[in-house]
Amino acid sequence: MSNILRLKYDLGGEDYLGAIYSDREESSDSSKAFGLSGYNRNFGFDGKFNFASYYYLIFQLLGTSTKEINDTAFNYNTLKKYRFDNNKYTALLDGKKFNGADAFVSFSRNTRAWNFYSEYFFQSPTVRRDNGFIQYNNFHNLYFQNDYNFYPETKLLHRLNPEVNMEIKFDAQRKLREQFVDLNPIVEFNGGIKIYGGYIVVNNENYGGIFHKDVNRWHFNLEAFNLSKFLTGSFSLEWGKYIVRFESPSYVGYGSNFSLSATVKPFDRLRNDINYSYSELARSKGGEKLFAGYVLSNKISYQFNKNFFLRVLLQYDQFNRDFSIDPLFSYKWNPYTILFIGSSHDLNELTNSTGITNFMKQTDRYF
Numbered sequence: 001m002s003n004i005l006r007l008k009y010d011l012g013g014e015d016y017l018g019a020i021y022s023d024r025e026e027s028s029d030s031s032k033a034f035g036l037s038g039y040n041r042n043f044g045f046d047g048k049f050n051f052a053s054y055y056y057l058i059f060q061l062l063g064t065s066t067k068e069i070n071d072t073a074f075n076y077n078t079l080k081k082y083r084f085d086n087n088k089y090t091a092l093l094d095g096k097k098f099n100g101a102d103a104f105v106s107f108s109r110n111t112r113a114w115n116f117y118s119e120y121f122f123q124s125p126t127v128r129r130d131n132g133f134i135q136y137n138n139f140h141n142l143y144f145q146n147d148y149n150f151y152p153e154t155k156l157l158h159r160l161n162p163e164v165n166m167e168i169k170f171d172a173q174r175k176l177r178e179q180f181v182d183l184n185p186i187v188e189f190n191g192g193i194k195i196y197g198g199y200i201v202v203n204n205e206n207y208g209g210i211f212h213k214d215v216n217r218w219h220f221n222l223e224a225f226n227l228s229k230f231l232t233g234s235f236s237l238e239w240g241k242y243i244v245r246f247e248s249p250s251y252v253g254y255g256s257n258f259s260l261s262a263t264v265k266p267f268d269r270l271r272n273d274i275n276y277s278y279s280e281l282a283r284s285k286g287g288e289k290l291f292a293g294y295v296l297s298n299k300i301s302y303q304f305n306k307n308f309f310l311r312v313l314l315q316y317d318q319f320n321r322d323f324s325i326d327p328l329f330s331y332k333w334n335p336y337t338i339l340f341i342g343s344s345h346d347l348n349e350l351t352n353s354t355g356i357t358n359f360m361k362q363t364d365r366y367f
Contacts, residue, residue: 001025001036002131014056017047024130028071028093037095038069040130044102054111062102066128070095084138085125086173100126100137116146125172139177140170147186161186161196178205184219192226200240207243208250215241215252233262242281244290253290255281273299293318307332321349323360343367 001024008018021043025036044062051057074093082091089096106119125138147163162185169178184198197220204213217240225232239256259277280292297315304310313326328342346364 004131011049014050015048017045019043019045020062022129022131026069026130028069028073038067039065040067040128041065042102042129042131054109056108056110057106059105060103062127064100064102064127064129065097066100066126066130067097068093068095089126098126100124100128102127112149114148116144118142118144138171140172140174141167142169143167156189157187158190159186159188161188163198176204176206176211180204192224194223194225196221203241205243207245208248210250212243212250212252215243217241229265231262231264233260235260244281244283247290251283253281253283254285254287255279269303271301273301291319295319323347341367 003021003023005021006018007020008016010016022041024040026038027036028038042062042064044060046060047058049057071093079091083089084091085098089098101122101124103122104119106117108117109115119142121139121141121143123134123137123139127134127137144166145163147161150160151158152160163183165180165182165184167178167180168176171177179202180200181202182198182200184196186194186196188194197218199218200216203215203217204211205215206212217238219236219238221234221236223234225234236259237256238258240254241252242255244251244253257277257279259275261273261275264272264274275297276294278292278294280289282289295315295317297313299311299313301309301311309330309332311328311330313324313328315326316323324347325345326342328340330341331339333339344364344366345362347360348363350359350361350363352359
């Protein structure tokens with residue numbers, strides 16, 4: 001049983017103060033409507049303030065309280081070794097009760113010339129949000145971005161924007177988990193072309209109990225979104241060192257990622273979005289490849305009129321040898337109601353009795 005309460009008081013302009021409370025009650029016995037034995041409760045305050053025209057302060061402070069259900073059906077032996085909060089608790093659902101804290105604050109400046117953004121984010125090892133989602137906890141995170149815009153206003157150049165991004169992350173015991181510094185200059189040309197790229201000069205991370213240093217790499221992007229009404233597009237390239245996370249122990253390999261996208265609009269009602277992305281990873285530069293492959297997708301959209309819309313998504317995934325077709329038709333009945341009908345078809349490259357893998361067969365279909 002879930003309850004969510006949100007209160008927000010408008011202070012005028014962009015400023016506000018707010019409060020939030022979420023509650024999720026549960027039981028190991030799914031037949032029970034009441035008398036639930038476990039819960040997760042989150043409660044806190046947040047706000048946003050704009051002052052001196054250009055500066056913004058945003059904050060959120062939360063407390064969490066969790067009581068696990070006691071369900072031996074989930075007490076797998078593999079979970080017993082996973083512990084948190086200085087080994088006080090296990091990953092088992094064993095009826096334990098614990099509290100957590102969550103804090104976020106950001107301070108930024110937003111102008112035509114000088115801009116910066118800074119934030120501090122903390123989540124204790126015992127933070128849970130069962131009505132929502134958190135990717136991980138147990139960290140102190142400090143992030144800072146600083147950039148300055150120059151406007152040459154020449155026949156060629158519109159804007160120059162050198163940018164630097166920095167981040168450092170610790171766990172709750174103040175053990176270093178991750179740090180990086182990324183230099184990212186941006187050049188924007190007249191006519192709708194933007195180029196940006198750079199180099200991650202510092203990239204160190206503790207993963208799987210191993211501290212990996214100097215995981216440096218280059219990145220380059222080009223965007224052309226205002227060249228014409230008929231065709232727009234972009235591409236990006238990243239290459240250098242990456243952590244190989246799927247092998248134990250983890251180590252640093254060498255890889256690259258490339259993507260190319262284009263939008264074709266022969267006329268206003270028809271739109272075609274094409275995207276190609278390629279990734280590879282090797283044990284070392286020029287060494288044995290751990291994987292290499294691409295994903296190619298094509299989304300075709302047609303707006304018959306203001307009420308009827310058709311979209312067809314075609315995608316081939318070389319990694320999984322999978323081809324999918326997803327048509328979707330929608331009818332806008334009124335401003336508050338839309339009806340959808342669609343299907344999803346997956347075709348996989350299978351192996352026949354002779355060991356040949358060169359034919360596609362439909363394996364899944366949904367309506």
